[in-house]
Amino acid sequence: MIKGDGIGPEIIEQAVRVLDCTAGKFGFTMNYVPMDLGGCSIDKYGVPLTDDTIAQAKTCDAVLMGSIGGDPKTSPWYRLDPKKRPEAGLLGIRKALGLFANLRFSVLYDDLMDACPLREDIAREGIDFVILRELTGGLYFGEKKTETVGGEEVATDVLSYSESEIRRIAVKAFDSAMLRRKKLTLVDKANVLESSRLWRKVVGEMAKDYPEVDVDYMYVDNAAMQLVRRPSQFDVVLTENMFGDILSDEASMVVGSIGMQPSASLAEGSFGLYEPSHGSAPDIAGQDRANPLATILSAACMLRYSLGEEEAACAVERAVMDVLKLFRTPDLKSENDNTAVVGTARMGECVAEAVRNQK
Ligand code: NAD
Secondary structure, three states: OEEEOOOHHHHHHHHHHHHHHHHHHHOOOOOOOOEOOOHHHHHHHOOOOOHHHHHHHHOOOOEEEEEOOOOOOOOHHHHOOHHHOHHHHHHHHHHHOOOOEEEEEEEOOHHHHHHOOOOHHHHOOOOEEEEEEEOOOHHHOOOEEEEEEOOEEEEEEOOOOOHHHHHHHHHHHHHHHHHOOOEEEEEEOOOOOHHHHHHHHHHHHHHOOOOOOEEEEEEHHHHHHHHHHOHHHOOEEEEOHHHHHHHHHHHHHHHOOHHHOEEEEEOOOOOEEEEEOOOOOHHHOOOOOOOOHHHHHHHHHHHHHOOOOHHHHHHHHHHHHHHHOOEEOHHHOOOOOOOEEOOHHHHHHHHHHHHHOOO
16 A cells, blocks of 8 residues: 555555445455655665565455555755656655556546536446556657767667567456456557557457457547537546557546546556555645545446456446535536535545445
8 A cells, every 4th residue: 555645645544445445345345554655764764765665566366556646846855866856766666566457447437427518418328338458569669779870860769569568468458357348449450560560469369268248449530520519438447658659648638527436556466556556645635625526436346357246346337426416625616517526535425325225
């Protein structure tokens, strides 16, 4: 358990409250190992990530994280060398734990239709998809160089993927599809990129082992359009690192509310790191105003993907939907809903109560 900085401790406290209540109801026990990462680690140890944190994380089944970082304009952490800033801790822990698949979930809840910037008829078709982005390969990690050729500078970034890199994330995508609506869309640029053609070949071969999963292929430029034109067509979207980087930010906007988006970063096996998609919101830290739902929903993902507690995960997700009918944190409140505004702690209590009261 990494509380982190800013609103991190407040939102993690609520996720733990909901997890404990859920564990009690479904007959298992959660054991938490507190670990430091980011700004709070800099304050204590002078570095954003210690070997001790890595070692402790490796002894656990999963890591649940709040968020890290401070206000880059005012926080002393941002006067440090970039390698010693809070975000370096996040990159470091991802690498140390071998997290190669990032999952960002985009769900539009009926009661939050107002938050969606798309036309109502499009939103009403329903939005519930996950983007699986490869995290450790591709253009961002390929060989890079700038050289002088024929009297001018030439910059090169290599985009390369091996079959095994593609296969290990594709397994996660097929397995996710099996837990969901059994539809998988591979997003690539196979009309021009050799690496994309390898993605298609590997995924096409693997599809034979998952006969129940309906697989389709889409070029990334079309996918960028389809995400806003008809997002209801997507269930699991699998894509390489850079395309995933861009599309997952577009996807956050499609459902509107940043306080509602969970994410998971998975390693081989069942290990994963779970965190909300938003940052540490230093502007509202310590004010009991933060929306803890993205963190609570990240905890539900952890129950599903790392702890094998599918029923408990569904119970938490249902509880969140139930609570939204009656209560909202300030970021979700709109003029024309009849819900009551509650703070971070009360929202956590409401979700825990809703889990407890489920039949
Ligand atoms: P941010 O997501 O923290 O905040 C953007 C806006 O959304 C702010 O107005 C904030 O108040 C609001 N907001 C965010 N989460 C909210 C929540 N749960 N409830 C209610 N409102 C919420 O992004 P930022 O301001 O660009 O970044 C702040 C810090 O967070 C920076 O140090 C940044 O590097 C860090 N960050 C960390 C992560 C991470 O831990 N994975 C991700 C993104 C940003």
